[in-house]
Amino acid sequence: MGRSQKMKGTRREREFAKLINGKRVPLSGSAKHAGEEHTGDVEGLGLKWEVKARKDGFKQLYKWLDEEVVDGLAIKADKKDWLVVLPVQTLLSLLGLYEEM
Template sequence: MGKSQRDKGARVEREIAAILNGKRVPLSGATSFAKGDVEALGMKFEVKARKDGFKQIYGWLEKDDVDALVIKADRKEPLVVLPISTFKEIKEGE
């Protein structure tokens, strides 16, 4: 991984930490003892950023103007994908 990819990853992790009023986990990708990239709302988050790697997921969410998307691979547990603003509202409403 090059410097620009590390910088982008760190920048996105800081952005997500700020949105969720959490904190970025230092050295999360460089060590085996640090789990997750961001800690917030009593949870640990792994943060991934890709230029166009998630285009289809965003398309499904936007196409039908839905609140969340459920995706599932064969023999895997389903995952719920939702905008971070919706997730934050749910967690703060608990």
């Protein structure tokens, strides 16, 4: 991974941590390389979060959220657990933490 990719990842981790009033886990990516258990990129709302950012890698998820008039997505692969995809404002609203900007 190049330096600009690492910087982008760090920027997105900080951005998400700020949105949920959480904190970024320093050196979170290096733990998995050192043979330690990966701790996640951000801690907040009582959860550990892995933060992923792609230029256009999640296009279909955004398309489903934008085209349909829905609040979230429930997705499942065969023999895997259900996943829920929500806009962060929806998540914070459900938790009673969202304030209109």
